[in-house]
Amino acid sequence: MSTTRAKPWIPWAAGALAFFITLIIGGLVVADWGFRTAEMNTIITRIEASEEAMRQASENVDAAFAGHSQADASPAERAELDAELREIAAEGRDAIEAAALPIAEVVVLPWHSAIEQAQVAYLIHNLAWQEYLDAAAADPAEFLQPQPLVDSTFLESEQPMLAAVPLPDVLDVLSRIAAIYAPPELEPGQTQQALA
Numbered sequence: 001m002s003t004t005r006a007k008p009w010i011p012w013a014a015g016a017l018a019f020f021i022t023l024i025i026g027g028l029v030v031a032d033w034g035f036r037t038a039e040m041n042t043i044i045t046r047i048e049a050s051e052e053a054m055r056q057a058s059e060n061v062d063a064a065f066a067g068h069s070q071a072d073a074s075p076a077e078r079a080e081l082d083a084e085l086r087e088i089a090a091e092g093r094d095a096i097e098a099a100a101l102p103i104a105e106v107v108v109l110p111w112h113s114a115i116e117q118a119q120v121a122y123l124i125h126n127l128a129w130q131e132y133l134d135a136a137a138a139d140p141a142e143f144l145q146p147q148p149l150v151d152s153t154f155l156e157s158e159q160p161m162l163a164a165v166p167l168p169d170v171l172d173v174l175s176r177i178a179a180i181y182a183p184p185e186l187e188p189g190q191t192q193q194a195l196a
Contacts, residue, residue: 032109036166037173039115042106044161044176047122050099051180054129057092061143064088085140093133100126118157118164125153154181 068081104123108116128149136142158181165173 033166035109036112036115037171039106039108039112040118040164040166040173041171043103043115043119043122044173044180046099046103046106047180048176050096050103050122050126053092053095053099057088057096057129057133060088060092061085065143082140085143086137089133089136089140089143093130093137096126096129096133100130114160114164118160121153121157121160125150125157128153 064081064084068077068084073081100123103119103126106119108119128147132142132147132150158177161177161181162174165177
């Protein structure tokens with residue numbers, strides 16, 4: 001009568017296999033985090049450029065209005081201001097459209113759905129700006145009107161952006177997002193309503 005004895009190397013082999021499987025899975029998780037971090041960092045960097053184009057367009061509009069007296073302007077002066085505002089609107093629209101293209105070109109892996117949602121949400125806001133400046137190029141009086149679509153798409157893009165940041169946030173993307181969505185600083189004597 002023979003007895004079957006367990007081979008002594010089997011537990012060691014099973015342990016080594018489990019270790020290597022854990023190592024591979026851990027490596028894949030870290031690699032995926034690295035890809036997500038890189039994608040989000042690139043998107044935020046390009047969004048910062050888009051926001052700068054929007055800021056520049058707004059400053060140019062403010063400067064145009066400040067350089068012309070509205071109360072006692074002659075028809076010729078009004079026509080000059082309108083022409084300047086149309087040019088600012090067209091140039092701003094082109095700059096903002098150009099800033100959107102690199103954001104749209106960021107390749108996001110298919111299973112990184114939160115990052116894709118953030119990307120799309122911001123591009124919707126960028127498009128709202130393009131449409132606003134298109135309208136202003138046709139009629140500069142648009143600059144004096146509320147822009148609810150611009151405002152709402154901006155606010156709606158914040159939460160998807162925050163939700164898409166991979167943790168740990170080694171590149172400090174969250175603070176950059178906070179800076180993008182921070183309310184504008186008020187000058188002495190200025191109210192938040194005056195900025196609207």
